[in-house]
Amino acid sequence: MSDSTRATDAGPAQDPGSTGDPDLLALRNLRVTIAGRPILKGLDLTVRAGRITALVGESGSGKSMTALATIGLAPASAQVTGSARLRGEELLGRSPQQMRRTRAGGLGMIFQEPGQSLSPVMKVSAVFRDVLGVRENIRSRPRAAQRTRDLLASVGLPDPDRTASSYPHELSGGELQRVVIALALSGDPALLIADEPTTALDVTVQRGVLDLLTRIVRERGIGVLLITHDMGVVGEIADDVVVLQGGEVRETGTVQQVLGAPTAPYTQTLLSAVPRLLPSLERASARSSAEQKDGASTRGDDDTAARGDDDAATQGESDPSRGTAASEPPVVRVEGLSVRYDRRGGSHLALDDVGFEIGRGQIHGLVGESGSGKSTWGKALVGLVPAQARVLELDGTDPRSLSPAARRGVYARAGLVFQDPASSLNPRRTVGWSISEPLHLAGGVGRADVDRRVHHALEQVRLPASYTQRLPHELSGGQRQRVSIARALILQPSLLIADEPTSALDVTVQAHVIEVLREAIEEARFACVFISHDLAVVGSLADHVTVLRRGRAVEQGTVHQVLGSPRHEYTRALLESVPDPSRRLREGQRPACESVGRPEATMRG
Amino acid sequence: MMTTSDALPVEAAVSLDDRTARTPVWRAFLRPVPAAAAVVVAASVLAAVFAPQLSALSDNDPFTYHPEALGPDTAPLGAFGGVSADHWFGVEPGTGRDLFSLVVHGARVSLLVGIASTLLATVIGVVLGIVAGAVGGFVEKLVEVATDVTLGFPFLIFAIALSALFPLEAPRALLLTLVIGVFGWPGIARVVAAETRVIVRQPYVVASRVMGARLAHVLRHQVLPNVASTVIVYSCISLPGRISAEATLSFLGVGVLPPTPSWGRSIGDAISWLLVDPAFLLFPAAALFLVTFSFNILGDTLRDALDPRGAQR
Numbered sequence: 001m002s003d004s005t006r007a008t009d010a011g012p013a014q015d016p017g018s019t020g021d022p023d024l025l026a027l028r029n030l031r032v033t034i035a036g037r038p039i040l041k042g043l044d045l046t047v048r049a050g051r052i053t054a055l056v057g058e059s060g061s062g063k064s065m066t067a068l069a070t071i072g073l074a075p076a077s078a079q080v081t082g083s084a085r086l087r088g089e090e091l092l093g094r095s096p097q098q099m100r101r102t103r104a105g106g107l108g109m110i111f112q113e114p115g116q117s118l119s120p121v122m123k124v125s126a127v128f129r130d131v132l133g134v135r136e137n138i139r140s141r142p143r144a145a146q147r148t149r150d151l152l153a154s155v156g157l158p159d160p161d162r163t164a165s166s167y168p169h170e171l172s173g174g175e176l177q178r179v180v181i182a183l184a185l186s187g188d189p190a191l192l193i194a195d196e197p198t199t200a201l202d203v204t205v206q207r208g209v210l211d212l213l214t215r216i217v218r219e220r221g222i223g224v225l226l227i228t229h230d231m232g233v234v235g236e237i238a239d240d241v242v243v244l245q246g247g248e249v250r251e252t253g254t255v256q257q258v259l260g261a262p263t264a265p266y267t268q269t270l271l272s273a274v275p276r277l278l279p280s281l282e283r284a285s286a287r288s289s290a291e292q293k294d295g296a297s298t299r300g301d302d303d304t305a306a307r308g309d310d311d312a313a314t315q316g317e318s319d320p321s322r323g324t325a326a327s328e329p330p331v332v333r334v335e336g337l338s339v340r341y342d343r344r345g346g347s348h349l350a351l352d353d354v355g356f357e358i359g360r361g362q363i364h365g366l367v368g369e370s371g372s373g374k375s376t377w378g379k380a381l382v383g384l385v386p387a388q389a390r391v392l393e394l395d396g397t398d399p400r401s402l403s404p405a406a407r408r409g410v411y412a413r414a415g416l417v418f419q420d421p422a423s424s425l426n427p428r429r430t431v432g433w434s435i436s437e438p439l440h441l442a443g444g445v446g447r448a449d450v451d452r453r454v455h456h457a458l459e460q461v462r463l464p465a466s467y468t469q470r471l472p473h474e475l476s477g478g479q480r481q482r483v484s485i486a487r488a489l490i491l492q493p494s495l496l497i498a499d500e501p502t503s504a505l506d507v508t509v510q511a512h513v514i515e516v517l518r519e520a521i522e523e524a525r526f527a528c529v530f531i532s533h534d535l536a537v538v539g540s541l542a543d544h545v546t547v548l549r550r551g552r553a554v555e556q557g558t559v560h561q562v563l564g565s566p567r568h569e570y571t572r573a574l575l576e577s578v579p580d581p582s583r584r585l586r587e588g589q590r591p592a593c594e595s596v597g598r599p600e601a602t603m604r605g
Numbered sequence: 606m607m608t609t610s611d612a613l614p615v616e617a618a619v620s621l622d623d624r625t626a627r628t629p630v631w632r633a634f635l636r637p638v639p640a641a642a643a644v645v646v647a648a649s650v651l652a653a654v655f656a657p658q659l660s661a662l663s664d665n666d667p668f669t670y671h672p673e674a675l676g677p678d679t680a681p682l683g684a685f686g687g688v689s690a691d692h693w694f695g696v697e698p699g700t701g702r703d704l705f706s707l708v709v710h711g712a713r714v715s716l717l718v719g720i721a722s723t724l725l726a727t728v729i730g731v732v733l734g735i736v737a738g739a740v741g742g743f744v745e746k747l748v749e750v751a752t753d754v755t756l757g758f759p760f761l762i763f764a765i766a767l768s769a770l771f772p773l774e775a776p777r778a779l780l781l782t783l784v785i786g787v788f789g790w791p792g793i794a795r796v797v798a799a800e801t802r803v804i805v806r807q808p809y810v811v812a813s814r815v816m817g818a819r820l821a822h823v824l825r826h827q828v829l830p831n832v833a834s835t836v837i838v839y840s841c842i843s844l845p846g847r848i849s850a851e852a853t854l855s856f857l858g859v860g861v862l863p864p865t866p867s868w869g870r871s872i873g874d875a876i877s878w879l880l881v882d883p884a885f886l887l888f889p890a891a892a893l894f895l896v897t898f899s900f901n902i903l904g905d906t907l908r909d910a911l912d913p914r915g916a917q918r
Contacts, residue, residue, distance in 0.1 A: 382815045408817040416815055418808035426809045428830035434809070438816045439825075487812070 023085070024049045024223040025191050027071070027575045030082040031162060032062070032069050032247075035492070039065050041247040042082070045238070047191060047223040053214070054238035054255075056270070058506035059477075062247040064226045067193050070225075072099035086191060104135050108184030112196035114176035118168040120150075124148075124179055125164040128186070134186030151182040156212055173203035174369075181212065185220075192216075195227045202369035202533065203577040210237050210579070229506060231274045232579025235259050238254060243267045260585050273507040274581060275514075275536035330357040331494045331527035332381065336390035339376050339551075350376045351387070352551045356544070361525035363561065365542030367535055367574070372548040376529045381529065382411045395494050398467050408451055412442060415488025419500035425472040425487075432468030435487045442556045457486035460523065461516050478509035482516055489520060495522075499531045509575035514541055539563045547571045633910035640904035649896045653712040663693055665867045667710045669700035678881070679882035686884025694888045697871075698878045704885065708892050710866040714855075715896070717846035718781045725786030727840045727849075728817040730793030735828055737794070739820065748798065751789040760788050761853075769805025773889030777861045785850050793839050800832050834911035845897030852893055868893045 017079065025047040031294040032040040040062045047053040068074045070084050076362065084091040086106060091099070093492065103109075112119045118127055128148040138147060145164070155178040165267045168176060172410035175195060184192055198206040214237050217224055224237060232242055234255065241258040244249040248276040251264040264267045335355040341348045352371045358364045366374040380387035383399060392398055399410045415438075418424045427436050436453045439445045445453075455465045461482035472480055481501055488496055498517065502510040518541060521528055532538050538559070540543055547560045547570065555568040566572045634643050652659060660666050674687050674688030674696045686695030686704065694704035720866050737748035771780050802808060809826045852869030854860040861867045868889045875886035 119760055383817065384811065411815050412817045414815065416808075416812045418812070420808065424808040424812070426827055426831070428833075429826070436899045437818075439821065441813070484812075491816070 007230075007262045014558045023047075024087060025225060026083070026085045027070065028083040028085075030066065030069060030084060031080070032065050032074060033079045034075065034077055034364065034502050036374075037248050040069070040454050043242075043244070043247075044252070044538045045225075045242050045249075047225050048240075049190070049223050050217060050221040051239040052217055052224040052237055052481050053228050053240040053242065054228060054234040055242050055244060056228060056231065056234055058270075058508065060246070061244040063229075063244050063519075064195055066244075066432075067109075067195050067227055071103055071109065071193065077289055101501035105187060106190050108187070108189040109338070110177070110184050110192065110194040112175055112179055114180050114200065114372045115168065117180045118176065120168050123164070124152075124168070124171075124259070125161070128164065131183055131186055145185075151185055152179065154185065155179075155182045157182075157210070160376055168338045172205075173201050174208060175204075176437070177201060178212065181209075181216070185216065188220075189222060191223050191225065192544070196229065197226070198233060199228070199230065203535070203579075204369065204573060206233075206579070207577040213237060213529075229580040230579060231271055231507070234582030236579045237586060249547065254523055256585060259581050259594070269508060271581060273511040274512070275507075275534070290532055314574070315539055324366060328360060330359050331392075331393055331395060332356070332358045332529070333393040334381070334389060335392075337377070337380060337387055337392065338389070339380050339385055339387045349595050350385075351380065353550070354546070354551075354553045355391070356387075356546060356556065358527040358529065358544070360494070360527055361521060362544065363521060363528040363530050365532070365538035365545040366529060366531045366548060367538050367545055368548035369574075371550070373551040374533075374548050375499050377548070378499050378529055379499060381495070382414050382416070383407065410493060412438065413493050414495040415485075415491065415493040417481070417488050417496065417498040417501045418455055419503050421477040421484070421504055424484045425480055427472050429471075430468060431470045431472065431475070431483050433470075435468070435483060438487060438491045452574050453490055454486075457490045458483075460489055463484045465523070479508045481505065483512050485513075485517060485520065489524065489526075492524060495527055496526055496532070498530045500533065501530075501536060504535065508584060510537070517541070534576075535563065535574055537574050547574065623745045631722065632774055632905070637728065639902060639906040642799070645895050645899035649712050649892070649899075650716060652709045655705075656694050656709040656713055659709045663691060663705060665692070665703035665706045667702060667706035668864055669702065671696055671703065674701045675699075678883045681883050681885075686882050686887075688884070697874070698882045698885055699874075703887055707866040708868070708870055708888050710887060711868040711871060712892065712896075713870075714778060714861050714865060714867045715848050715851055716892070718778055718785065718851040719844055721782040722784075722786035722789060722847050723840050724851075725782065726843070727836060729787070729795055730790035731797050731832070733790065733835055734794040734834070735801050738798040739805050739824055739828060741802075745798070746863035748794065748885025752794055754787060755791045758788065761857075763788075763871030764854055765857065765859045768854070777865075779850055780853060781860060783845050784854075787905070788841065789847060792843065793836065795820045796835060796839055797832050800835055801828050804828050804831050813845070834908070837911065838908040841907055844902060844904075845900045846899075848897055854856060858916045878898070909912055 023046050025045075027043055027045040030040055030045075043066060045053065045055065045066070055063045055066060065074065065078075068076070069080045072094065074080055080092055082092065087101065089102075094102070107513045118124070119491055120484070122258060124129075125148055128151070129141070129144045131376040132144045132147055136147065138144045148164050149160045152163050157175065157178050158162050163171065163175065163179065164530065168179075173178065181197075193215075197213070198209050201209060210233065213224060213226075215476075216222065216547075226233070226309065228234060239253045241251070241253060241255050242249055243258065245266050250266040251258055251262060258267060259271065262271060334357070337351055337354050338349065339351040341350050354373075354377065356364055368374045376385055381392075381394070392400060394410050395413055397410055399407045402410060424430070431439075432454055435457055436450050439450050440451065454468060458465055458467060461483055463479060463486070467475070467479075467483070472483070475483065485496075487499070501514050501517070504512060509536075514537065530538060533543065541593065542559050544557065545555075545559050546553050547562060547568065549570050554567065555571045556560050561569060563575065566575060567577055612865060634640055657666070673693070674682055674689075674692060675698070679699050681696045681698055681701070683695075688695045692703050692705065694708060696702060697704055698708060718847040722886060724815045733748050733751070737745040754859055767784060768777075768780065771777075790913065804827060805823065807827075810823055813823065814828060819822075851871065852867070855869030856873040858870070858873070863870070871889035872886065874894070875882075878885050
């Protein structure tokens with residue numbers, strides 16, 4: 001898209017003098033130092049009108065600080081040097097008042113957590129009245145209402161009037177983020193800064209918001225600085241890419257250059273750490289297609305298994321390397337599991353007649369968007385939520401038939417790993433204490449034995465024995481998740497329930513944690529329920545998958561069936577929505593990139 | 606794809622060593638203001654313990670009248686309330702008692718009642734708060750009602766009425782401790798209950814309960830260590846208020862009985878002498894202010910130092 005298209009949308013903030021300057025935002029040698037610690041070590045970045053520049057990096061890379069420093073909202077203790085020019089005008093060194101006017105007139109900002117971007121006590125319409133008063137100098141209520149309606153309609157909200165008269169808590173995450181984008185578009189800014197705009201959203205919702213951002217850029221010719229950790233998002237919508245690590249730029253270029261033929265080792269690491277949908281599908285699809293051609297469909301139950309509401313869902317293992325002997329009883333057997341939450345004004349069916357079986361050494365992935373009931377399922381297995389089920393067996397025993405004391409013993413055969421590494425360990429206790437806690441609860445284990453088993457558990461998650469003396473806040477997020485896994489493994493559980501264990505982690509760290517988990521399962525051969533919103537992670541790890549939607553299992557089967565040849569349209573929609581770093585490279589206008597792309601990057605279901 | 610297993614080495618133990626050296630709590634008191642506050646608190650505690658000896662240094666005690674130090678209008682002779690080599694803080698107008706002795710002996714009642722009532726309030730508050738927060742339901746409602754009733758109770762009127770009923774020969778310091786302590790628990794109970802409610806929902810508590818932990822284990826190992834610093838800090842910050850409460854009651858004449866020295870009563874007496882002898886107000890009031898102010902600073906310093914995440918500033 002060229003600069004000339006901007007003229008079609010002549011907003012009040014449009015500066016005619018700037019159209020000749022292709023660089024909308026130019027950061028040159030931007031440095032930020034806080035308390036003597038360099039956060040940004042000389043960043044060069046350019047955003048052009050009508051293009052999306054992605055700033056990619058993992059946590060601590062300084063990408064959010066870049067945004068804050070640019071808009072003059074860096075913490076007071078930060079020293080910012082270098083140059084940040086918006087339409088040729090230097091932003092650094094301006095007074096707070098000047099900066100505020102610049103932000104009001106030429107800049108829009110979108111944050112990660114839409115629920116926290118809006119004041120919970122104000123209706124959307126009131127927020128817009130405030131903002132329009134400042135950014136567009138609209139004082140009259142009817143005019144503000146009209147403008148609000150236009151803005152909300154422009155971001156694809158189907159019923160702007162209803163949205164405007166809602167409080168933030170009455171809107172969904174996707175609607176909220178669209179409202180925030182509409183707010184950012186008020187005053188017709190030339191530049192939008194979007195800091196992880198879709199990270200908190202479900203994939204199908206993310207897809208819509210990304211499409212919206214692309215459309216805004218194309219239609220209005222504004223520039224977007226997109227800050228993200230997600231190579232998939234970059235691949236989907238960015239035009240230019242800057243890769244940041246530890247405050248230093250590792251690579252700069254167009255999306256085709258950086259994702260198609262990365263030169264910096266760090267970029268390559270980042271890209272290879274992105275979980276691919278079905279890396280193993282290559283082998284498996286070769287095998288299964290061979291089977292199909294032979295007509296030797298020995299697994300007649302595959303069809304029923306794929307329907308999801310079938311009880312005998314997960315028999316017939318297709319991967320003999322991790323499969324269970326048919327004679328071995330499953331670790332978990334659940335049939336007709338329902339969970340009902342009572343709410344004010346009725347009850348809500350969080351899980352509706354679902355079931356599965358997991359054998360030793362197998363991983364069953366539960367996939368779904370927020371509110372699909374996947375976490376509830378995990379909790380119901382260990383009695384954390386009241387549930388009804390026709391069959392509920394852990395290790396061949398129905399915990400419901402036992403006395404409370406015996407039930408505790410059965411539940412203790414299940415280890416739990418949670419999403420948030422910050423809260424999954426007792427902050428006041430050492431790592432060694434936390435890992436050994438299950439042993440103390442079980443009782444009857446000698447001191448020397450405890451130490452030996454703690455060290456073994458740490459070994460299993462590849463942490464050195466010296467970590468026993470550490471406190472959780474002295475560990476990184478990935479290390480904490482590994483400690484959580486070690487704690488879950490120390491009783492040699494027959495079942496591990498991992499609820500989004502890697503969602504809060506950077507991709508490279510996620511890759512390590514998943515590898516640790518995979519090795520532990522291979523070694524100790526426990527069954528694992530792996531709960532995730534991330535199809536790619538599940539696809540790279542699980543043997544069987546259940547796709548959940550609003551408490552119902554829409555599709556169930558082996559990972560190859562479900563993700564490789566999905567039957568249900570919802571599964572297909574989910575798969576379609578997963579951001580893919582290389583989709584545009586493959587389908588895009590430059591087939592030359594295809595030849596240099598990594599082979600696994602082209603694998604999609 | 607994912608990193609292969611041989612490319613995933615055991616994490617180097619040195620990687621975080623700069624963060625592992627935990628700063629001991631006392632280091633927080635090396636900065637000038639907290640250090641000064643610590644010195645004031647230590648000095649006041651020492652003064653309370655060694656009050657007779659300190660008085661004896663200037664050959665005084667808090668009970669002997671010194672009419673020779675008073676003028677004909679019974680105001681102290683000499684400048685600044687009669688400050689002299691014999692009477693370091695001057696003398697009390699009307700009686701001529703040595704003011705320095707009154708102030709150091711006054712520290713005894715103030716600190717004793719302040720600290721003992723804080724301990725009492727903390728124990729009641731923590732027990733009720735933790736139980737309410739962890740058990741929830743009916744028990745929580747009960748504690749809430751008790752909290753509201755206690756907070757709504759007219760404390761001063763009750764204390765004054767009670768002291769009228771209380772036999773004169775009974776120990777007044779004990780009565781003050783009981784009254785201030787028993788009325789002081791709702792604040793800490795609320796704070797502890799709120800924190801406990803959050804803690805028992807934390808994943809690490811859920812994990813431990815699933816693995817068979819009983820409530821007692823959760824309270825002892827998960828909740829108590831995590832509310833401990835809040836409790837310590839809250840007590841430290843509420844202690845000055847209780848010292849003031851003692852002073853208030855003594856000021857109103859329902860605290861410790863004369864002739865036991867007390868800052869509150871000295872301040873009360875000084876009000877009527879303010880125009881003639883402002884120095885009489887100065888010394889006990891300064892003592893009260895310095896001690897309460899210093900305890901507040903200690904509380905703030907402790908709060909920052911006890912946060913395991915090490916507040917960075």
